[in-house]
Amino acid sequence: MMHSQKSLALRMMQLSIMVVVVALTVRLISLGLYPLMDTTEARYGEIARIMAETGNWITPQFDYNVPFWGKPPLYTWLSAISFKLFGVSEFSARFPHFLTGMLVLALVWKLAADQGDRIRAAMALAVLATTVVFSISIGAVMTDTVLLAGTTLTLVSFWQSWFRPGAAIWGYLFFVGLAIGLLAKGPITFILTGIPVFLWCLPEQRLLTIWSRLPWIKGTCLMLVITVPWYVLAERASPGFLDYFIVGEHFRRFLVGGWEGDLYGSAHIQPKGMIWLLWLGAALPWNIVLPLAWWKSRQMTDSHASQCTEAANQTRQWRLFLWCWMLSPMLFFTMASNILWTYVLPGIPALALLIADYLGDMVNKMSAAGRTVGNPRKLRYWLALPGSLVPLLILVICITIKDHKNSAAGILDVYRQQPDYSSSALYFWPKRPFSGQFYSSGKAIEIRDEEALLAILDKAVTEPSSQPIYLALKPKDYRRLPPGVQQQLRLIVEGRERSLWTTNAIHPVNGARI
Numbered sequence: 001m002m003h004s005q006k007s008l009a010l011r012m013m014q015l016s017i018m019v020v021v022v023a024l025t026v027r028l029i030s031l032g033l034y035p036l037m038d039t040t041e042a043r044y045g046e047i048a049r050i051m052a053e054t055g056n057w058i059t060p061q062f063d064y065n066v067p068f069w070g071k072p073p074l075y076t077w078l079s080a081i082s083f084k085l086f087g088v089s090e091f092s093a094r095f096p097h098f099l100t101g102m103l104v105l106a107l108v109w110k111l112a113a114d115q116g117d118r119i120r121a122a123m124a125l126a127v128l129a130t131t132v133v134f135s136i137s138i139g140a141v142m143t144d145t146v147l148l149a150g151t152t153l154t155l156v157s158f159w160q161s162w163f164r165p166g167a168a169i170w171g172y173l174f175f176v177g178l179a180i181g182l183l184a185k186g187p188i189t190f191i192l193t194g195i196p197v198f199l200w201c202l203p204e205q206r207l208l209t210i211w212s213r214l215p216w217i218k219g220t221c222l223m224l225v226i227t228v229p230w231y232v233l234a235e236r237a238s239p240g241f242l243d244y245f246i247v248g249e250h251f252r253r254f255l256v257g258g259w260e261g262d263l264y265g266s267a268h269i270q271p272k273g274m275i276w277l278l279w280l281g282a283a284l285p286w287n288i289v290l291p292l293a294w295w296k297s298r299q300m301t302d303s304h305a306s307q308c309t310e311a312a313n314q315t316r317q318w319r320l321f322l323w324c325w326m327l328s329p330m331l332f333f334t335m336a337s338n339i340l341w342t343y344v345l346p347g348i349p350a351l352a353l354l355i356a357d358y359l360g361d362m363v364n365k366m367s368a369a370g371r372t373v374g375n376p377r378k379l380r381y382w383l384a385l386p387g388s389l390v391p392l393l394i395l396v397i398c399i400t401i402k403d404h405k406n407s408a409a410g411i412l413d414v415y416r417q418q419p420d421y422s423s424s425a426l427y428f429w430p431k432r433p434f435s436g437q438f439y440s441s442g443k444a445i446e447i448r449d450e451e452a453l454l455a456i457l458d459k460a461v462t463e464p465s466s467q468p469i470y471l472a473l474k475p476k477d478y479r480r481l482p483p484g485v486q487q488q489l490r491l492i493v494e495g496r497e498r499s500l501w502t503t504n505a506i507h508p509v510n511g512a513r514i
Contacts, residue, residue, distance in 0.1 A: 008379075012383065016383060023387070026394050030398045036407060042438050044075060044079070045141045072186060088441070097142070101137070105125050109121045116357065127351070128352035130386065144343075147181055147185040148345050149180060152349050158174055158193075158213075161174060171213075183230065192328060200321045272336070276330050281341060294358055322353050326347040326351050328346070412444075423467065427472070429448070429477060470501070471501045472499070
């Protein structure tokens, strides 16, 4: 019986580790295989590139000398440091976010191993590493992975402080996690961590004892020491930042549908309650496994020997905490109008821990009962089949979006190969995408006025000694140009979204596609 128990547990652990290694290896290799996507990735990548170039580490810049008030700078610092170390590339832009994902996985491992055992910890990592939103996010340039690291550290530290009070370091790490969140995305960190803590503390009058579980005074001072200096310096360097960021980004954005005060793009208008549907897609494929694992674990409990009262109570507290943690982003964003699918990310580690806990119960009960309860081979399929879907999805994505239309990387690569690249001017009309700005190293010029564009093109044609002109635009915008101007342009390359043209007569017409 003992040999059977060890055998099944060992196989589940080995399978989990294999799933994690494959998933992370595929994700790591994929980081540099496709261009930065407009608008999110290219925008944040360009903000980090400008920071690395200018050396302005206080004020993230939307464009040169144009401050970006939308987010704190922690994600920008990470990518900018990576650019300094490894050069500007897709890999170096994304690599810090991959490392941030590794920190989240390490925290989940520690929490699961201390609460249960290493088998549950390994299964939790396998689930988390192969959840759609987590796998995609740790290989993308955006703010959400850094926020995830902060909220995960805070909630892991809260649980450890409550049940392992001898390890005082966790009490201070609780506030370090809040500081990370404040520098990653702002005060919303308090809400995303406060909701699960508050809900879990409601039963059994735990709110009355929470004061003694954490070093509130010293911890708050530590959090303020880490975060306040940057906020003060940012407001001094760019007056108006605090009003826009605190009030606009944290209240108007979520409460005002189609918020028109957004300085950096259109608000994401969604029906109220849409966050729950977004979770269904973001948590694939494991949101399908969760109710099945819960039901099967409960069924085995009903048909098998029950746990002792103390152990059962501890398990109930643990799972209640995880359910509160997992559901808190959806509860908060239910009434929000401006949301993205990545807003569910802070609750995904709890999803992984819940599934691992239910599967761990099934492993123990199958091992103890031998062949009389469940099928060990089918249990391994519960982990292997869902765990293989996301790495396969990542591979497909890399193949299909290598030259994706949602990036100007392809035409910018052709532009840089032109013999007169260094002495030429590149224009985007009527709008320059963020990828155009990033891949031109800030050289591309956005020109919105049609008359000004026509004047520039006319000068380039009538004065052969003038600066060579390159023009990137969509087919529909090309058709808006007067026929005479169209005849003066020479096609360099035709992209999936935009094409690259020039007024330089020495370039032959090239109808190639990228």
